[in-house]
Amino acid sequence: MLDTLQMLITVAVIALATFTTRALPFLFFGSREPPAMLAVIEKNLPPMILLLLVIYCLKDVQWLTAPYGIPELFTIGVVAGLHFWKRNAMLSIFTGTVLYMVLVQFNFFSFL
Amino acid sequence: MARNGEKKKGAGDQNKDLFTIAFKTTIPVLLGYIPLGMAFGFLLDGAGYHWIYAFIMSLFVYAGSGQFLAVALLSAGAGLTEFAIATLLLNFRHAFYGLSLLEKFSGIGRVKPYLIFALTDETYALLTTTDVPQSSSKSKFYFYIAALDHLYWIAGSVLGAALGSVLDLNLDGMSFVLTALFVVLTIEQYFSSEARFPFIAAVGAGALSLILFSSDNMLLASIILGTLILIGREKSIQRTQKKQEMQKIQITEKSQKIQGVLEIQNGIRSIDTSIQPVEDKIKEEN
Numbered sequence: 001m002l003d004t005l006q007m008l009i010t011v012a013v014i015a016l017a018t019f020t021t022r023a024l025p026f027l028f029f030g031s032r033e034p035p036a037m038l039a040v041i042e043k044n045l046p047p048m049i050l051l052l053l054v055i056y057c058l059k060d061v062q063w064l065t066a067p068y069g070i071p072e073l074f075t076i077g078v079v080a081g082l083h084f085w086k087r088n089a090m091l092s093i094f095t096g097t098v099l100y101m102v103l104v105q106f107n108f109f110s111f112l
Numbered sequence: 113m114a115r116n117g118e119k120k121k122g123a124g125d126q127n128k129d130l131f132t133i134a135f136k137t138t139i140p141v142l143l144g145y146i147p148l149g150m151a152f153g154f155l156l157d158g159a160g161y162h163w164i165y166a167f168i169m170s171l172f173v174y175a176g177s178g179q180f181l182a183v184a185l186l187s188a189g190a191g192l193t194e195f196a197i198a199t200l201l202l203n204f205r206h207a208f209y210g211l212s213l214l215e216k217f218s219g220i221g222r223v224k225p226y227l228i229f230a231l232t233d234e235t236y237a238l239l240t241t242t243d244v245p246q247s248s249s250k251s252k253f254y255f256y257i258a259a260l261d262h263l264y265w266i267a268g269s270v271l272g273a274a275l276g277s278v279l280d281l282n283l284d285g286m287s288f289v290l291t292a293l294f295v296v297l298t299i300e301q302y303f304s305s306e307a308r309f310p311f312i313a314a315v316g317a318g319a320l321s322l323i324l325f326s327s328d329n330m331l332l333a334s335i336i337l338g339t340l341i342l343i344g345r346e347k348s349i350q351r352t353q354k355k356q357e358m359q360k361i362q363i364t365e366k367s368q369k370i371q372g373v374l375e376i377q378n379g380i381r382s383i384d385t386s387i388q389p390v391e392d393k394i395k396e397e398n
Contacts, residue, residue, distance in 0.1 A: 001160055002186070011165070013192055014182050015172040017199035018206075022231045025210035026217070026224075034214060040346050041339065045212035046240035047301040048310035048317075048338050052331065053233055054298055055318035057291035059327035075288065079295045087303075089296050093140045096292035097285075104285035 067109035075100040130248050134256035137242050141234045142264045144290035148176060149268020151287075155183045156273055163273035170269040174230060174262055178203050179269075205332045208339060209236045216240075223255040230258040232265075234290060241297045241304070313341040 002010060029038075054076070061069040079096035086092070103109070153166040169179055178199055185195055209231055216239070217224055227239075235258050242257070244250045302311070314334075321334035 007161070007165060008168075010182075010186070010192065010195055011169055011172060013195050014169070014178065014199050017196050018173050018175045018178050018203050019229055021200060021203040022206045022210060023228050024207040025214060026228055029214055037343065037346060038211065038214075041342050042212045042215065043305070044307055044310040044313075044342050045208060045339070047298070047305055047307065048314045048342065049208065049212075049335060050237055050241070050294055050298040050301055051311055051314035052318050052334050052338060053237065053294045054291065055314065055322065055334070056331045057288075057294060059322065059330055072288075072291075076291070076295055079292045080299060083296050083299045089300075090136075090139070092296050093289060093292040096295070097143070097289040100288040100292075101285040 066112040068112065070109055070112070071100060071103040075103065126248070127252070130245060130253055131256055133245055134253055135260060137238060138257055138260045138264070140289050140293040140296075141238070141261050144234065144287055144293065145176075145261065145264035146268040146271070147286045148290070149265050149270075150272030152176070152179050152183065153269040153272025153274070155180070156186075156269075159183055159187050161186070161273075163270055166269040166273035167266060170266040174232065174265060175199075175203055176232060176265070201332070202328070205335050206231055206236075208335050212240065220251045220254065223251045227254055227258050230262050232261065234293070235261045237294060237297045241300045309345060310338075310342065313338045313345070317341060 034042075058069065058072055061072055063069050075096050078099060079092050082095055083089070083092035149170065152170075153163065156166050156169070157163065169182065173179055173182070181198055181202055182195065185198060190198075210228065213231075213236075217227060220227065238257050238261075239254055244253045298311075317334045317338035318330075321330040321337060325333045
């Protein structure tokens, strides 16, 4: 258990470290022209990172034990299908979330 | 407001509209950050710290997974260097986020430092996918989105730290709202960008990182891996383009040579034909 001063210093260190990671590219390319390669990468990074964030959300799924990630994959399928069909972000997100909460809380896949 | 005249009022209304649009954009994050923030606050409370620290951390650190890590390190009695290194490593992915925002954030004005500070996964996802409403200020719109997300996170964590042990809400599965948000934003990226390769790179890098790295490290690992794949592909495209250009030059050179040969042949032929009558004449004379 840290005392008040230790705790405040620790929080300051964590805050500084976090801000550093976020500010790094802006500090580095603030005064110089980014390389040409970066311009191409820049455009392709957001779609790649977003899909990686989806995959990241599945990082703790136990694929080899019941229910084998089926609630997650099933709900993602529903969200994606709904969004391709209606393209209404709110509808896709909330339908998916409510569906997932029901699936998990009522343990729908307990038969597996 | 009223005595400032109609023009100002009009601008105020427009601001309100912009704020409303930003709020609507961030609703999924609100629903995700409240339960997640509460989980963090609840954990910090459980580690024996006053709720005010949940508030201070969420205000000044503002990093979901980073703050969870901090609770774990606090409980483990880690030293300052460990806090610094672990946080740097865990949040290093954010450096890649900034890379794709250099252009978007240039000329955004005095909110830039705050936008950089508040660049969480979710805010990054919203900023890179949401279009700024027409004839509105980009810096204001981005600021509203970033600040609202920040506010939700603070509210959630304080709520969790102060009431976590009292409330007994069944929020199981509610943080799936963020997964759904990322799925929807990925599809939006699919619609708005013609590039398909980034998705292939993501699936490859993601699957590989899930297998090779622990779940704590997989996001950073997969982003680095994916970026390397993007760079590699870009380089190979440039190389084949260069090759094709070289081939084109070679082909034109060849065709020029062929053209030359043809011309020479034609010349010979014309000489032949001009010689022919003379030869015929000689034959006739003989």
